[in-house]
Amino acid sequence: MSWFSRSSSEQSPAATRHDRQKCWESRDQYFECLDSAGVLTAGEEGTACAKSKFQYEKSCAKSWIDYFNKRRVLAEKQKDMLAQSQLQSQEVNRKL
Secondary structure (H helix, E strand, O other), X not given: OHHHHOOOOOOOOOOXXXXXXXXXXXXXXXXXXXXXXXXXOOOOOOOOOHHHHHHHHHHOOHHHHHHHHHHHHHHHHHHHXXXXXXXXXXXXXXXX
């Protein structure tokens, strides 16, 4: 896609609905591969998800990739914190 490969000094046209859909699909495939490899942080999987990573990087703008990757880690941390909070709440309720 040409709008991802332009230099930073050129204005890139907005992503079309099709472009966004393709990006999201490739992101989901890549993240599924990371999940199956037991990897949380993108880029730490070695060669395990090379094909899906290549498609992800080809289909999405770098700024989107950075956002999605950070959001993945943050979402997992939030899930862990929520689980801990629920456990603590259950312990307190048992003591009452």
